[in-house]
Amino acid sequence: MESISNIVQYVPLQQYVIFCIALFCIGVVGVLIKRNALVIFMSIEMMLNAVNLLLVVFSVYHNDPAGQVFVFFVMLVAAAEVAIGLALLVLVYRHTHSIDVNFLNKLKW
Amino acid sequence: MMTQYLFYIFSSISIFAALMVLISKKPIHSVLYLVLAFFSISGHFILLNAQFIAIVNIIVYAGAIMVLFLFTVMLLNLNISTELTKPRIIKVIAGISAAMILITIVGALKGISLAPPDSAGITQIGLVKNLGKVLFSDFILPFEVSAVLFLSAMIGAVMLGKKTADE
Numbered sequence: 001m002e003s004i005s006n007i008v009q010y011v012p013l014q015q016y017v018i019f020c021i022a023l024f025c026i027g028v029v030g031v032l033i034k035r036n037a038l039v040i041f042m043s044i045e046m047m048l049n050a051v052n053l054l055l056v057v058f059s060v061y062h063n064d065p066a067g068q069v070f071v072f073f074v075m076l077v078a079a080a081e082v083a084i085g086l087a088l089l090v091l092v093y094r095h096t097h098s099i100d101v102n103f104l105n106k107l108k109w
Numbered sequence: 110m111m112t113q114y115l116f117y118i119f120s121s122i123s124i125f126a127a128l129m130v131l132i133s134k135k136p137i138h139s140v141l142y143l144v145l146a147f148f149s150i151s152g153h154f155i156l157l158n159a160q161f162i163a164i165v166n167i168i169v170y171a172g173a174i175m176v177l178f179l180f181t182v183m184l185l186n187l188n189i190s191t192e193l194t195k196p197r198i199i200k201v202i203a204g205i206s207a208a209m210i211l212i213t214i215v216g217a218l219k220g221i222s223l224a225p226p227d228s229a230g231i232t233q234i235g236l237v238k239n240l241g242k243v244l245f246s247d248f249i250l251p252f253e254v255s256a257v258l259f260l261s262a263m264i265g266a267v268m269l270g271k272k273t274a275d276e
Contacts, residue, residue: 009226010112011112013226015116017218019120022124023127024210025211026130026131026207027127028207029131030130030131032199032202033199033200035194036136038178038181039139041178042143045174046127049166052150052166053153056154056157057157063226063232064234065234065235065239068234068240069243069247071162072162072244073255075165078169079169079262080259080262082174083266084265090184090269093185099185
């Protein structure tokens with residue numbers, strides 16, 4: 001385990017930042033190109049996870065536990081958000097029999 | 110060296126799974142690939158010796174949240190590839206804008222010098238014992254408030270999910 005957990009010495013911070021931004025950008029693409037509301041939700045979860053990973057990386061590299069506590073709270077908020085969001089999605093499906101976001105354009109213009 | 114290889118392996122698995130979430134046609138495949146992405150990110154957390162966050166990530170994200178997604182997919186009977194796609198021009202524009210975010214931040218990263226890591230040895234801050242001490246001393250008020258947040262989320266979900274009298 002000694003060799004595995006010594007990642008701070010081996011992997012530079014830049015590589016972690018680039019990886020997390022790439023993951024975040026994939027989530028952005030998912031939100032922009034998908035019409036299925038469920039997949040849009042999943043893309044949002046992916047973006048949240050990329051940010052979580054970056055917070056943990058900075059917290060470990062600077063030896064500050066506050067970053068990891070913040071990740072814990074982000075996960076709490078994400079869980080609450082998913083519970084509400086999926087309830088809304090079921091409600092939308094019950095009314096329109098579809099979860100296509102293009103149907104939900106009453107507030108768009 | 111093995112640490113570096115593990116970093117690259119986990120990174121490529123997560124990028125691959127994240128791309129497959131967008132590529133796959135059926136929502137249920139997207140959910141399963143997202144579970145794979147979450148597990149590889151948990152692998153990253155274990156590499157960083159953030160054990161508590163790794164376990165919470167597996168339990169909350171890969172466990173609870175993704176089961177909720179799977180449950181919704183099956184409840185709404187969405188497992189049909191209904192070709193809900195936007196026109197090609199929108200896809201191209203979305204790809205270009207996301208690539209511009211990536212290029213901008215990576216380019217900004219080139220110009221700055223990030224501070225060198227403070228920790229000389231292996232950090233112990235991610236262990237359950239140390240993180241629990243911080244959570245229950247410095248962050249006790251946000252922790253209690255998040256319990257109220259969960260209660261309100263639960264009540265809201267029940268209110269939204271319950272059928273009204275006229276239906």
